[in-house]
Amino acid sequence: MKIGLLTSGGDCPGLNAVIRGSVLHGIKTYDNEFVGFRDGWRGVIEGDVMDLPRTKVRGLAKQGGTILGTSRTNPFDGPNGGPENIAVMMERHSVDALIAIGGEGTLAGAKRLADAGIPVVGVPKTIDNDLQATDYTFGFDTAVQIATDAMDRLRTTGESHHRVMVAEVMGRNVGWIALHSGMAAGAHAVLIPEQKVPMTQVAEWVSEVHQRGRSPLVVVAEGFIPEGMDEVLSQGTEVSGRPLLGGVGDYVTAELEKLTGIETRNTTLGHIQRGGAPTGFDRVLATRFGQYAVDMVNGKQWGNMVALRGTEMQTVAFEEALDGLKTVPQDRWDQAKIFFGR
Numbered sequence: 001m002k003i004g005l006l007t008s009g010g011d012c013p014g015l016n017a018v019i020r021g022s023v024l025h026g027i028k029t030y031d032n033e034f035v036g037f038r039d040g041w042r043g044v045i046e047g048d049v050m051d052l053p054r055t056k057v058r059g060l061a062k063q064g065g066t067i068l069g070t071s072r073t074n075p076f077d078g079p080n081g082g083p084e085n086i087a088v089m090m091e092r093h094s095v096d097a098l099i100a101i102g103g104e105g106t107l108a109g110a111k112r113l114a115d116a117g118i119p120v121v122g123v124p125k126t127i128d129n130d131l132q133a134t135d136y137t138f139g140f141d142t143a144v145q146i147a148t149d150a151m152d153r154l155r156t157t158g159e160s161h162h163r164v165m166v167a168e169v170m171g172r173n174v175g176w177i178a179l180h181s182g183m184a185a186g187a188h189a190v191l192i193p194e195q196k197v198p199m200t201q202v203a204e205w206v207s208e209v210h211q212r213g214r215s216p217l218v219v220v221a222e223g224f225i226p227e228g229m230d231e232v233l234s235q236g237t238e239v240s241g242r243p244l245l246g247g248v249g250d251y252v253t254a255e256l257e258k259l260t261g262i263e264t265r266n267t268t269l270g271h272i273q274r275g276g277a278p279t280g281f282d283r284v285l286a287t288r289f290g291q292y293a294v295d296m297v298n299g300k301q302w303g304n305m306v307a308l309r310g311t312e313m314q315t316v317a318f319e320e321a322l323d324g325l326k327t328v329p330q331d332r333w334d335q336a337k338i339f340f341g342r
């Protein structure tokens with residue numbers, strides 16, 4: 001069987017480890033052949049393929065990014081999109097099945113294609129860890145580690161200057177990265193989209209920490225909406241009559257300085273959280289996902305996604321993975337909150 005791999009959506013540390021795990025397992029166990037489609041669904045639609053022999057994946061587990069490239073192209077867009085065209089393209093390249101590695105958008109596209117008869121299975125990917133049906137996605141552990149390391153550094157410079165340090169991390173819809181990195185770094189406030197906290201409350205926590213001689217550390221997820229505001233703050237938004245140059249981290253910083261009178265600085269970590277080598281945990285998870293996806297293909301389990309449940313790999317239907325986002329539950333937030341303020 002000849003299998004086509006594609007990586008789609010935002011990149012994520014561990015994508016190359018999935019590719020390597022799939023190719024090596026498929027060649028050794030099933031005598032499969034592999035090709036990769038360049039830049040996600042664009043490569044599938046346009047027939048932009050590269051061979052993936054064993055030599056091509058050598059040493060790949062530790063490499064960040066994706067050797068296949070990625071894009072946010074929708075497989076249904078344009079005159080060449082849609083299941084009929086994709087089936088023709090697959091036949092032209094003698095590709096029998098697809099493994100789509102991506103997040104919510106990618107898997108939603110894969111589901112529609114599977115429903116229309118395209119033989120496709122999915123591998124979940126997102127640093128945000130917000131996909132349902134899997135306990136973890138690869139890339140999340142790496143993002144948390146990068147954010148934690150950054151915050152450890154912010155702590156020492158904050159302590160030297162007796163400043164409040166704010167770190168804005170990724171997570172436009174959910175606060176998993178903020179929660180985990182904040183807990184790991186000992187943050188004094190963690191602000192996430194799931195919890196509407198008033199800025200006066202954050203200022204109180206910060207002042208309490210400052211009064212006991214510590215430099216407060218505040219972590220804010222990019223999708224946090226302070227109580228009293230009804231939409232995500234983004235670049236270009238006007239706040240109190242002045243343009244907001246950065247994201248919510250800059251807003252939180254300005255507000256805290258105003259409310260507490262303590263010098264405050266923001267650091268927005270941005271795409272640093274998605275770059276570079278994956279952690280050992282993510283390499284192993286991604287490799288196992290790739291291997292299991294190949295098992296699913298050889299078992300013709302179309303319309304399904306591999307998932308991590310506890311410590312085991314499992315098969316779950318696309319619709320289960322797409323049933324809303326996995327948000328931070330109240331009890332996890334309450335555990336972190338014990339460490340805020342006093």
Ligand code: F6P
Pocket residue numbers: 010126127128170171172222274
């Ligand atoms: O979904 C992953 C993610 O990294 C989000 O945390 C972030 O909001 C978004 O992608 C950024 O996307 P882009 O790379 O397109 O700016």
